Amino acid sequence: MRLAVLSGKGGTGKTTVAVNLALSWAPYRKTTYVDYDVEEPNGFIFLRPQIRDTSTVFLPYPEINKACTFCGKCSEACQYHALAVVGGKVLVFPELCHGCGTCGIVCPVGAVDEVERPLGKIDEGERDGLLCLQGVLKEGESLAGPVIRGLHRREKEHSSSLEEIIVADCPPGSSCSVIHSAEGSDLAILVTEPTLFGLHDLKIAVGLMREMGLDFGVIQNKDDQGTLIQEYCAQEGITLLGSIPFDLEIAKIYSRGQSLMQDRKWNDLFKTLGERIVTEVKQRKTEGEII
Ligand code: SF4
Numbered sequence: 001m002r003l004a005v006l007s008g009k010g011g012t013g014k015t016t017v018a019v020n021l022a023l024s025w026a027p028y029r030k031t032t033y034v035d036y037d038v039e040e041p042n043g044f045i046f047l048r049p050q051i052r053d054t055s056t057v058f059l060p061y062p063e064i065n066k067a068c069t070f071c072g073k074c075s076e077a078c079q080y081h082a083l084a085v086v087g088g089k090v091l092v093f094p095e096l097c098h099g100c101g102t103c104g105i106v107c108p109v110g111a112v113d114e115v116e117r118p119l120g121k122i123d124e125g126e127r128d129g130l131l132c133l134q135g136v137l138k139e140g141e142s143l144a145g146p147v148i149r150g151l152h153r154r155e156k157e158h159s160s161s162l163e164e165i166i167v168a169d170c171p172p173g174s175s176c177s178v179i180h181s182a183e184g185s186d187l188a189i190l191v192t193e194p195t196l197f198g199l200h201d202l203k204i205a206v207g208l209m210r211e212m213g214l215d216f217g218v219i220q221n222k223d224d225q226g227t228l229i230q231e232y233c234a235q236e237g238i239t240l241l242g243s244i245p246f247d248l249e250i251a252k253i254y255s256r257g258q259s260l261m262q263d264r265k266w267n268d269l270f271k272t273l274g275e276r277i278v279t280e281v282k283q284r285k286t287e288g289e290i291i
């Protein structure tokens with residue numbers, strides 16, 4: 001069972017929900033937490049896993065050799081403007097290169113060699129039986145895609161049974177990175193907060209899920225007993241999976257970099273929420289329901 005935890009915007013408590021749900025399932029079934037928010041991964045701050053493996057994600061880029069005739073075909077073919085032929089020289093801009101390999105294909109004289117540069121890394125660790133993976137994009141880099149794809153591959157290598165739960169902590173927003181992190185999930189959990197900004201971004205996230213054809217439900221964080229989110233969900237026929245109260249104690253635990261599962265009260269809340277989500281996925285699978 002793959003669950004994607006998303007939010008239309010940052011700061012809604014997405015990682016809090018993802019981390020604590022993963023911890024709530026880990027004692028009972030094989031669970032993997034994967035932090036796909038590669039530009040700003042912070043799930044490991046709360047999980048504090050024992051890191052057992054780190055691997056570098058590389059991206060290929062061209063290096064021009066002496067066979068070059070400066071015909072300019074590679075530069076014309078590059079969609080990303082990562083090559084320019086100027087005054088008898090081919091200039092390569094590695095930071096713009098997406099590693100697509102087109103320049104090597106179009107070069108008529110085999111003057112394009114492929115070299116690699118490090119783009120980020122993937123960490124793998126464990127905490128109390130919970131397998132933890134995170135992707136980290138190198139500072140100054142903007143191409144999250146290859147790191148996300150690397151994480152996807154690592155996630156697949158580890159997933160062995162249908163009973164296993166994979167919690168994909170996706171980036172905030174509605175970019176390509178969000179789509180690539182969430183696709184293939186059995187349920188997307190949209191975390192929101194009861195503010196006008198929260199509602200605005202929730203609507204964008206709902207639109208994205210519908211566009212992707214992904215099943216989804218909503219968790220309301222910082223529930224202040226208002227009706228803003230409930231009314232929207234009722235109006236749109238969206239399942240409200242649960243709520244987390246607006247409570248100063250949660251903020252204090254968060255600011256200490258601890259998981260809420262260490263506290264009895266919140267432990268019970270996330271266990272109940274976790275059971276509700278598993279039941280919801282099973283029910284939807286049985287009924288073949290699509291929102
Ligand atoms: S296509 Fe090949 S030969 Fe032409 S400029 Fe590029 S590297 Fe040089």
Ligand code: SF4
Pocket residue numbers: 060061062077078079080081082083096097098099100101102103104
């Ligand atoms: S590999 Fe693709 S993106 Fe990179 S320079 Fe060549 S054509 Fe451009």
